[in-house]
Amino acid sequence: MWFFALLLQTHSAWAVKNFENEIERDIPLRKSLPIYLQHKTGSITIQGWVQDRVRVKMKSHVLADSEAQAKQAFDKLGLISLESLDRFEMRVGHKQGVDLVSKMKDQLQNSVQVDLEIKAPLQSDITIVLGDGKQLKIESWHGGVTILGKNNNLQFSKLSLVRPLSINCVECDTQIRDSKFGGHLFLGSKALLLSNVEATPSVSIDESNEEIRIENSRGVMSVNTKTGRMSVLKFNGNLNFQSIDGGADISGFQGNLNVQTQTGQVVVDVDSIQKQLNVDTDKSDIQLALPPQFEGALDLSSLRGEVVVQFAYELKHAGSDTYGPSSPGRIDGQIGSNASVNLHAYTKQGGVRLIRKAPAR
Secondary structure, three states, rough: HHOOOOOHHHHHHHHHHEEEEEEEEEEEEOOOOOOEEEEOOOOOEEEEEEOEEEEEEEEEEEEEEHHHHHHHHHHHEEEEEEEEEEEEEEEEEOOOOOHHHHHHHHHHHHEEEEEEEEEEOOOOOEEEEEOOOEEEEEEEEEEEEEEEEOOOOEEEEEEOOOOOOOOEEEOOOOEEEEEEEEEEEHHHHHHHEEEEEEEEEEEEEEEOOOEEEEEEEEEEEEEOOOOOEEEEEEEEEEEEEEEEEOOEEEEEEEEEEEEEOOOOOEEEEEEEEEEEEEEEOOOOOOOEEEEOOEEEEEEEEOOOOEEEEEEEEEEEOOOEEEEEEEEOOEHHHHOOOOOOOOEEEOOOOEEEEEEEOOOOO
16 A cells, blocks of 8 residues: 555656746836835846836746646736835735635745846836845846845846945845945855946945955945955955954055954055055964055054065164064154055064065066
8 A cells, every 4th residue: 555655656746847937017107116026936137228117027937747737826926016105016926816725825835936037217226125045136227226135146237326235135145247336235144246346435345254356346345244355356446344354365456445354364466555555463464565666654563473574665763774674573664755655564463574566567
């Protein structure tokens, strides 16, 4: 008897197939309103356009024993939209007439996945509530964007936002490319990539323990992390980095830089400093590479490590120039005659190295 029951279960498992259904719908907008989208059963792709309407393509997938059973599951779901006084709402839900028991049964089975492809007015503000583990892509958007989610994959490109970007997404892997925006990003402990981004008026980032990569970007940025490391390739502007145990590897930097960390090593390759470069760490080494034409005031110190300077500099309390390795302690001096640029580096247990880069060819 048990063998016969197992055979029936195996046959049933073999009989299950994946069925797909696609529906496209246009929704005209009577006025410009913020868009609110809540979707937890699939991924979302959003593209801005200049039309005064929303176009939604629903791509549904279900595992079922037969086409009739799949059709029954598809027929229960529909796109629900509501235009109120202060916002335009959209969600995928059960159509009218579906009883409560069926709704609860479908939620428990979680058998239907619905992916959305949306085109909407690009000047609109939009708020999106995501399901756990789902993917979101937004391209060519100008209004404000607010994201709420968990364990999501977020991809943004060609944003030019006139209002803030706000991401509150726990454990979310995030990439933002070719965009101009300001706002606040809270990402938990997943990696972040900013590539060809202009931060205006400013961008603040809170992250726990994964790498933060910034490439070919500019503007005003502030990064706060517990153990995550910041990797920067070509940045022009004001950059602030604070970490407990994370370090920083920065190259091709222009502007003003402030780095504060307890144990993370700091390596900075500088093209130019506008006014100041500050690095403070408790237990790690600091290495700063500067162009050969650099001029500025020096405040370099280590309590237990060595301070090395590969520039000719003049001590503020000495009458002669000094060049090369220095004894442990503090160097309070100046390179050249430009006192408007300040370079500060302090470590308790590590060393400080000020390297003179080779002339550019």
